[in-house]
Amino acid sequence: MSLQPQEPRFRQLAGILRAAIEAGEYPPGAAVPTAADLGQQYGVSEATANNALAVLRREGLVTSRHGAGTFVRLLPVIHRRAPGRFARSARESGQNRGAFDGEIRHLGMVPSVITHVSREIPPADAAEVLDLAEGQQCLVRRRKMYANDQPVQFAPSYIPLDIAGGTQLEQEDTGPGGTIARMRDLGHAQVRITESVRARRATAEESAFLQLESDQPVIEILHIGWTKDDRAVEVGVWAVPASGWVLDYGWPLD
Amino acid sequence: MSLQPQEPRFRQLAGILRAAIEAGEYPPGAAVPTAADLGQQYGVSEATANNALAVLRREGLVTSRHGAGTFVRLLPVIHRRAPGRFARSARESGQNRGAFDGEIRHLGMVPSVITHVSREIPPADAAEVLDLAEGQQCLVRRRKMYANDQPVQFAPSYIPLDIAGGTQLEQEDTGPGGTIARMRDLGHAQVRITESVRARRATAEESAFLQLESDQPVIEILHIGWTKDDRAVEVGVWAVPASGWVLDYGWPLD
DNA sequence: CAGTGGTCTAGACCACCAC
């Protein structure tokens, strides 16, 4: 098989491989041919074949293990149902992990979450939303979420210390109903959620945890919980691999 | 200035340029140095410098004009307020363009929209949501949206012909309140909206219109309008450059 | 140890732009 000169060779080759993967010729977990093999087979240099594989890596369709090979991604796309997940009914099935649990189990995978709690100076954007003075600490609940032990979401949340200091919110396990229920108990009931979604390159921390290679972007969900007097009392700067998730939103129309 | 060997040179160089751009050293619209200049200055090959520029291109931070140079992107990030834009109050300021108009003008830019109406066989995903038989046509309202004459959103919407055929929905101008108001007049009032957001690579059509180079992904918004008997009566498969937009959602908490 | 991924260089070629 040979390549036409109209579109760049590496892009054509990426297209051929993409089609083969989507057709199931290389099932999830399987190794795709090495750059050397591809170059041989399609009459291009190894560098060009590598370039084609890099395209697929950036799309999240394959992952490469240095020295071992290039493999079709294992994880199916995860759907996240946004408004529903924070409803009281969803929260009461286990500390706000109910929604994530369901979404992952629905795909036949085993979910797990590791929460690490600390006090830190939040990143500038979170500090601004929380209206914290420069350099002021807050509570950080850093959740790391996995499906079948593969990292799928990095979800740090920031809560002001005047609300959370010394309370159960500083425990790893916040008990039934999760942080939202505890904040309500403390007199800081959230009545409104906003989420701002964007694609951006990953931070070093996100990249390390999510095992992102090359230049795979993430989708950032800037999650904010508001009280009835419009104070932001919980801010989440959550990141998922851009290629691996679909975010579902819905609302009634007047 | 020289480069450390720990991180790949092209990535370090991309980081230096990114910092310079964000610091305003190269303001929007300005040309960044050519690959040859960068190679000279930082002691790397031209190919490596080009690779660094490719990183920034994929991030949407710069755009290249073949034969002319590489320039810092002109457009600021556009915020899209999702639930509010479809409320009756927003719709009544001019055929559903009220929300987009406001968002662009808010950035000090001039919005414009070109609508093209036709009958076509919709893409498979839209056909499935609309519950159309294979090969069956529907109405397509293809909206192309610009800010300062630069394309920013490609927004085709699909409506079944048993609803839209021969009605004002087949006109380019749907009148006050837009398609939602006309569908209500026709007895197909939408009572609920869902939107599914994902990042993916652009189709050929999207790529051509949005002038996406290299492998810039888009954010797809799969917008669905539902009637009270849970029929999907309007499906939009809308695409925006992933690097140029923030999507804002919000909802009340019980 | 050989195979593989990943980076880098030098040099080449072509298309396109501006002058």
Place this chain on the structure above:
DNA sequence: TGGTGGTCTAGACCACTGC
């Protein structure tokens, strides 16, 4: 016509993997 973007090759080097 010269500068620039973009692609491609051949060849090199190193880190890492699995045997």
